[in-house]
Amino acid sequence: MTEAVTARNFHSVAETGNQSGVELSPADEIRKAGRLLSPAALEQTLRTAGFDRYHIHHPFHKLMNAGELTRAQMQAWALNRYCYQAAIPKKDAIILSRSEDPEFRREWRKRIVDHDGGGGEEKDGGIKRWLKLAEGLGLDTGMVMSRKYALPATRFAVQAYIDLVSRSSLLVAVASSLTELFSPVAIGERVPAMLARYDYITEDTLAYFKPRLHQAPRDAEHALDLVTLWADTPDKQADAVEALFAKCDILWAMLDALHFAYVNPGMIAPGAFRPADAE
Numbered sequence: 001m002t003e004a005v006t007a008r009n010f011h012s013v014a015e016t017g018n019q020s021g022v023e024l025s026p027a028d029e030i031r032k033a034g035r036l037l038s039p040a041a042l043e044q045t046l047r048t049a050g051f052d053r054y055h056i057h058h059p060f061h062k063l064m065n066a067g068e069l070t071r072a073q074m075q076a077w078a079l080n081r082y083c084y085q086a087a088i089p090k091k092d093a094i095i096l097s098r099s100e101d102p103e104f105r106r107e108w109r110k111r112i113v114d115h116d117g118g119g120g121e122e123k124d125g126g127i128k129r130w131l132k133l134a135e136g137l138g139l140d141t142g143m144v145m146s147r148k149y150a151l152p153a154t155r156f157a158v159q160a161y162i163d164l165v166s167r168s169s170l171l172v173a174v175a176s177s178l179t180e181l182f183s184p185v186a187i188g189e190r191v192p193a194m195l196a197r198y199d200y201i202t203e204d205t206l207a208y209f210k211p212r213l214h215q216a217p218r219d220a221e222h223a224l225d226l227v228t229l230w231a232d233t234p235d236k237q238a239d240a241v242e243a244l245f246a247k248c249d250i251l252w253a254m255l256d257a258l259h260f261a262y263v264n265p266g267m268i269a270p271g272a273f274r275p276a277d278a279e
């Protein structure tokens with residue numbers, strides 16, 4: 001049993017004598033130590049080190065929550081994020097297809113229903129509700145659904161998520177969904193901030209987020225139980241932490257792309273959404 005590895009306690013260059021000039025990540029620390037963390041310590045590492053890298057800290061989200069984005073910038077966010085939303089049930093179907101366990105599949109398929117709709121409470125599903133959000137921001141839904149006007153980096157990041165769950169172990173595929181541990185925090189900040197700071201945004205426009213507040217904790221708890229059970233060697237534990245980091249990178253890269261294109265320096269890739277297109 002070892003204590004959780006956090007961004008605050010992993011060894012610095014000076015302490016380790018590492019000549020490369022970079023700190024070891026918590027995943028490298030686990031691999032290097034070669035000692036199995038307890039399930040509780042692994043969970044703590046995932047929660048702490050994952051949250052440190054979560055997109056909640058990205059300047060684009062900070063601007064959004066501060067009420068400092070223009071309507072056009074909000075539109076760009078919704079349009080690009082649609083690509084991620086639309087890919088989620090596809091990546092979950094890939095994960096389903098990789099499991100031999102009916103019990104796992106029964107639990108995991110709820111995620112597909114949440115996004116595609118069709119299940120009792122969630123008749124419409126998250127994708128439709130995301131389109132409602134885009135429409136509420138003044139976008140044409142056909143344009144959003146075409147995905148043609150998303151930034152190149154958005155498409156690459158979304159494809160990276162699909163590739164990750166297709167090519168990795170099932171453990172890594174499941175661990176990559178663990179950013180959902182933190183999404184209720186992001187949503188809990190975002191929704192009241194948007195309602196308070198953007199007068200054209202209504203509760204109806206933000207209907208997407210409400211069911212996520214109970215769906216995400218249900219999904220994250222299931223995934224966390226599996227990851228802590230399946231990661232029964234130090235290498236597998238490190239793989240799980242790296243999977244979560246890779247997913248944080250995907251979310252971060254999408255916001256980097258938005259920031260570069262629509263905030264600073266404002267270089268919009270050829271063919272991508274231009275605010276004037278929406279006027």
Ligand SMILES: O=C(O)c1cc(C(=O)O)c2c(n1)C(=O)C(=O)c1cc(C(=O)O)[nH]c1-2
Pocket residue numbers: 088126176177178179180182183186187212251
């Ligand atoms: O609003 C957010 O910040 C946010 C973040 C994430 C996430 O952390 O991946 C998801 C969602 N929302 C979300 O709505 C969602 O359905 C979702 C599914 C997944 C996933 O990886 O399976 N992440 C997220």
